Amino acid sequence: MIIIGFILRREDLPKDTQVATYILMLSVFMLPVVGPGIQEHQDVWNLLWNPLSAAWMIIFALLFVVSSAVMIFGDLRQMKERVAELWIVAVPISGTVLLPTVSKTISLTSNNAKIGCIIAYSAIAITWTFQAIVEAKMISCRTKYIPTKMFLSLFVNAISGIIVWEDWRVVESWMGYVCTFLSMSLAIYLMSSLEYCTVKKRIRVSLSNMD
Known part of the structure; x- marks a missing residue:
């Protein structure tokens, strides 16, 4: 996706989007290693x-x-x-x-x-x-x-x-399996427009003003 973005120039990819994409790629490679194996019969x-x-x-x-x-x-x-x-x-x-x-x-x-x-x-x-x-x-x-x-x-x-x-x-490693999906979740968060920390800070400021 990064290569397509650079070649076609359809969308400018900021640094956080590039990093998030790499995290997703690494997580996908990790899933077969830490995730469930093949079950027969x-x-x-x-x-x-x-x-x-x-x-x-x-x-x-x-x-x-x-x-x-x-x-x-x-x-x-x-x-x-x-x-x-x-x-x-x-x-x-x-x-x-x-x-x-x-x-x-x-x-x-x-x-x-x-x-x-x-x-x-x-x-x-x-x-x-x-x-x-x-x-x-x-x-x-x-x-x-x-x-x-x-x-x-x-x-x-x-x-x-x-x-x-x-x-x-x-499942080969539950810790690795869960952490892999958590890493993917953080990567998606980096790509999104959601600003959780900013929203949380605004809520705290609003509550302090009420006091």
Whole structure:
């Protein structure tokens, strides 16, 4: 992203954005090292029929359907920019949860169920591709949007792994895993326009004036 910014000169990247991007890149490289390893011989159906797993998947299935419908049939240009971005980013984030799950179930089903899974997988993939086209047209500040989308996708995928796929059994280092996501959160904060420290200082000043 930094290279694209410098070459195309579409956006001037300040120092904090560059540093935040490097932090994100290093964090992504660290995830496979400190995160969960590969689990073999899992009972996929048993995991998916767990009440908590089923509820989690239903939530993201509904989110994918609703956000896709808004993106395709809604008038995003008439919405506030932040609201439109939230609807757009909801598609790949929910797709991150659904696509691997549908992919795993394809090999375990047969006949009509397998056909249904293949249709669902194709529909998610096609919608995701269309989302990329809409994203390219609608998103103005990609230097902030893309890292935020990447972080949210990784975070939701990690939570899904813990809830649905029992990744908590094979995490290499919980301390490293948590700290990696905290580092990514700080990187996203550096890229955002939020000034937490400034807001906190203003609140303290206001409270002192009231006294």
